Amino acid sequence: MAGKLHGGMIFNTGKPYPWPALPQSLPAQPLRMTCPNTPIVSVGQAVVAGQRLTEPLHPMSPCFFSPVAGTVSAITPWEPDALYEKNHHRDPHTRKHPAKKLYDVHIHPIVEDDGEEGEGEGKGVPTSLKIAAPTKPDVKEWFDHLRNFGPWQQDEIGCDLITQLAASLQAKGKLIRHLVCIGLDAYSPYPDRSSLLMTFPDDAVLGLQILGNLLDIKRPRLLVQDNPDLIDVLKRPCKSFDVKLVADFNRYPAADPTLVAYRHCGETMLTANAAPTDGRMVMVTPWTVIRIARWVTRRRLDLVQPVMIAEPQRDKHPQRHYAFPGTEICAVDHTLHGCPQRLEGKLISGNPMTGLTLHAPLTENKGLLSPTIRHSTQMLTILASSHFLDSTPCNTCGWCTDVCPTGLQPVHLAESIQNFNSTKEKFSNVSSTKPTQTVEYPKQIQKQLDYCIDCGLCTHVCPTHLPIAQTIRAAIAKQKG
Secondary structure (H helix, E strand, C coil): CCCCCCCCCCCCCCCCCCCCCCCCEECCCCEEEEECCCECCCCCCEECCCCEEECCCCCCCCCEECCCCEEEEEEEEECCCHHHHHHCCCCCCCCCCCCCCEEEEEEEECCEECCECCCECCEEEECEEECCCCCCCCHHHHHHHHHHCCCCCCCCCCCCHHHHHHHHHHCCCCCCCEEEEECCCCECCECHHHHHHHHCHHHHHHHHHHHHHHCCCCCCEEEEECCHHHHHHHHHHHHHCCCEEEEECCCCCCCCHHHHHHHHCCCCCCCCCCCHHHHCEEEECHHHHHHHHHHHHHCEEECCEEEEEEEHHHCEEEEEEEECCCEEHHHCCHHHCCCCCCCCCCEEECCCCCCEECCCCEECCCCECCCECCCCCCEEEECCCCCCCCCCCCCCCCHHHHHCCCCCCHHHHHHHHHHHHHHHHHCCCCCCCCCCCCCCCCHHHHHHHHCCCCCCHHHHHCCCCCCHHHHHHHHHHHHHC
16 A cells, blocks of 8 residues: 555653663463463472473474573463464464464562672562573674573564564565664653663664674664654664664654555565565664674563553553563553453553453463463553544544545445345354454455454544444454464
């Protein structure tokens, strides 16, 4: 869908502010690590930090490991949910989610004395692992090391670093031309990425240069919001490490990989299910390059995940935390106690426009599990209400078309989908609304679905509150099967 980008609705851009310093240790909290394969550990077994919990699904897939030393207290199987399928890694070849059953490995951590000479002392669970990074600029060697401590998930990029490096290793004559660190905030009123760049500017730029050297890319790009404070902090390290600093007006959804590819890399828009490497690009987020640089310079690999908790409807200052993947969300912030019961239908993984509602998954015994921090979690949104307003017929205002960043006519697309579904259901013995049924839409609809980035702006601006984005999202899910 080439053409002029209309741009999204302009929000008040959040002002970057420093993230808290990374703690050397965190209080001991039980972890629940979600693994996509049968665990190779057993209940009662002692594990060390960095120990593999399951074999990878594919030789080029990331491994799942324990970020803490402790004891396996339980192993709980459960069925994959929509959140897992959206936010977790896909097979590097088929880009599908091969896991038919997931396993939660419950780990009770051991409190250790994590003090080191020159770094202070303290009691708690260490947030980093002492291990040296590779020293040679060899993609294969780095890939082998990185995948042992994966997934290095890219929030809202939909393709982790391991998958992208695997694709670049297996590319036959198709060289990677662009390396971009998307420092634009995923949801601009809340500076989740900008604040990380303010706190770790040297590490972010150094990590990006390290990846650039691995992929033989000169002058990788660091894309940030056009904020004077942030630009001043990043100018010096970018000049020192020969990284191209690109400033852009940070309006939602400017950080979407499809728009970044089109506007800043001169490539065609990425279609649905396409990986950045399909467009000869590798895309990363600030936390990935920050972790890589800190690993190289400190010889310690950070095992925690930065998490920003936003409450947009209360206009509350966002809370910033560090947490291990596998930590129950209600244990991250004391204000979330009672989750998921109190926050059922109101807790969103990601931003309020594109995030998915978190529900407690059911185990085989029909028991509820509280949602956990995952490798892809960088923002949590708490909504004041989980109820949607009733919709009325379209008044043909055209607002949804004006704000669509890829130039679609969303309400017309939604109407075409509804008409097709109604016709199919009328002449079929099987209801077309079944969630498990794969639907083959006409080519005209399929082509438009391929270029929907699921930003949600069409529904957001609709004065009659039509569920436009929800209709299109459901069609994309049915098309995938």
